[in-house]
Amino acid sequence: MSSEQDSEKTTHFGFSEVAVEKKAERVADVFHSVAAKYDIMNDLMSGGIHRLWKRTTIELSGVRPGHTVLDIAGGTGDLSLKFSRLVGEQGRVILADINDSMLKVGRDRLIDSGVLNNISFAQADAQFLPFADNSIDCITIAFGLRNVTDKDMALRSMLRVLKPGGRLLVLEFSKPKNPLLAKIYDTYSFQILPRVGKLIADDADSYRYLAESIRMHPDQQTLKGMMSDAGFSHCQYYNMTGGIVALHRGIKG
Amino acid sequence: MNDTAIALACESIGKVLNRALEYDPQTPQKLSTVAGKSLLIESTAPRFTVSLLFTDSQLIIMPSDECFAAAMLSGTAPALIRLLLAGDIEAAEKCQVDVNDEDELVPTLLSLSREIDIDWEALLAERTGDVAAHLFGETLRKAQQFQQDIASRSKNGWATYKADNNTESNSNNNPNNNSDDSKPQSPLDVIGAQLKAFLP
Numbered sequence: 001m002s003s004e005q006d007s008e009k010t011t012h013f014g015f016s017e018v019a020v021e022k023k024a025e026r027v028a029d030v031f032h033s034v035a036a037k038y039d040i041m042n043d044l045m046s047g048g049i050h051r052l053w054k055r056t057t058i059e060l061s062g063v064r065p066g067h068t069v070l071d072i073a074g075g076t077g078d079l080s081l082k083f084s085r086l087v088g089e090q091g092r093v094i095l096a097d098i099n100d101s102m103l104k105v106g107r108d109r110l111i112d113s114g115v116l117n118n119i120s121f122a123q124a125d126a127q128f129l130p131f132a133d134n135s136i137d138c139i140t141i142a143f144g145l146r147n148v149t150d151k152d153m154a155l156r157s158m159l160r161v162l163k164p165g166g167r168l169l170v171l172e173f174s175k176p177k178n179p180l181l182a183k184i185y186d187t188y189s190f191q192i193l194p195r196v197g198k199l200i201a202d203d204a205d206s207y208r209y210l211a212e213s214i215r216m217h218p219d220q221q222t223l224k225g226m227m228s229d230a231g232f233s234h235c236q237y238y239n240m241t242g243g244i245v246a247l248h249r250g251i252k253g
Numbered sequence: 254m255n256d257t258a259i260a261l262a263c264e265s266i267g268k269v270l271n272r273a274l275e276y277d278p279q280t281p282q283k284l285s286t287v288a289g290k291s292l293l294i295e296s297t298a299p300r301f302t303v304s305l306l307f308t309d310s311q312l313i314i315m316p317s318d319e320c321f322a323a324a325m326l327s328g329t330a331p332a333l334i335r336l337l338l339a340g341d342i343e344a345a346e347k348c349q350v351d352v353n354d355e356d357e358l359v360p361t362l363l364s365l366s367r368e369i370d371i372d373w374e375a376l377l378a379e380r381t382g383d384v385a386a387h388l389f390g391e392t393l394r395k396a397q398q399f400q401q402d403i404a405s406r407s408k409n410g411w412a413t414y415k416a417d418n419n420t421e422s423n424s425n426n427n428p429n430n431n432s433d434d435s436k437p438q439s440p441l442d443v444i445g446a447q448l449k450a451f452l453p
Binding site: 056059060062064164165167234236238239240247249251253 | 257261264265268291306313316318
């Protein structure tokens with residue numbers, strides 16, 4: 001009976017509903033498909049502003065030499081590369097991603113950049129982080145939380161591995177504050193983005209999913225509440241580019 | 254001001270403070286006494302609120318939207334700075350700072366701030382190299398010593414000057430000489446005292 005109920009549980013995959021156990025698989029397909037062109041698409045879609053969003057994330061991470069940083073859904077290693085320089089030889093950066101295609105791109109990129117000494121790679125699910133309790137100084141998850149099947153479980157898992165006083169930073173697409181900007185953003189996301197995806201990555205569906213998954217992601221206040229409910233203290237969010245992207249920060253008390 | 258900009262400014266201040274605290278060997282012990290606690294600071298003019306969070310290894314400064322906390326200071330920015338400089342919770346009323354402190358955190362923090370002993374020469378050496386930092390430090394120490402010497406000799410000179418003056422006054426038997434002897438009467442007195450101390 002119980003297993004029957006479990007199998008009936010659904011979650012959103014973009015605007016469509018899929019069985020819970022199918023979501024990770026479907027998300028994985030999307031990222032297998034876009035991995036090779038992920039970086040160039042990021043630059044094209046955001047006009048390069050994603051670099052500024054990531055720079056702000058790094059500035060607000062408080063990461064210092066000797067720290068251990070976990071970059072969940074680290075994908076192609078944008079953040080890990082910068083963290084690796086910040087933590088120095090005494091520190092450690094773990095680039096984690098559930099998707100092996102993304103992880104391979106990230107690993108190759110970091111090795112090509114000469115980053116080898118203080119970085120390790122882990123194929124890991126954010127909901128079941130394979131790290132010891134109280135072992136990480138800072139966790140970042142950039143544009144990854146919306147793809148996680150059970151966000152609450154992932155937040156609790158992150159809280160568990162953080163050291164007391166450690167920080168979680170969630171960089172994610174959110175809800176624009178200005179209605180006019182929201183309208184322009186909608187048009188851009190649903191009309192232009194899939195076409196650019198088709199043109200560059202030959203994959204309109206994946207970029208349609210990207211736009212849909214952003215709309216289904218909790219807004220700023222809801223995510224802040226979810227972080228507080230998971231046990232994080234001093235939760236705050238900072239809107240960037242009019243709220244198109246928000247950076248949430250919480251501290252393990 | 255934009256929240257993100259305030260957060261970035263707080264983070265920069267926190268970064269500088271944490272960096273400096275790394276050069277006080279007692280920092281881990283000091284922070285461990287307040288680890289896990291937080292202090293809310295509300296500036297009424299200019300209006301902003303920040304939280305200071307203490308962990309066993311660092312201080313985190315972040316903007317806050319809270320209005321109340323177990324440990325809280327509220328006042329204008331200059332008043333808060335005056336309290337910090339005074340380094341004593343007793344001065345809060347005089348500095349016009351409202352204090353709510355259920356955990357007795359503020360006196361502990363003020364006491365810790367008085368005891369901070371940052372090896373700034375080592376900090377400087379990281380940027381400029383050991384030799385330059387040592388020379389700069391030595392020059393600064395000598396300047397401080399010279400300043401202290403001046404003050405001390407001026408004080409001694411003033412005392413001698415007064416003693417000599419009193420002797421002269423007494424010998425003149427002036428009954429109207431009832432001025433305050435505890436401080437110089439004019440700048441000329443000070444100069445006279447200093448000359449007396451320096452000249453053989």
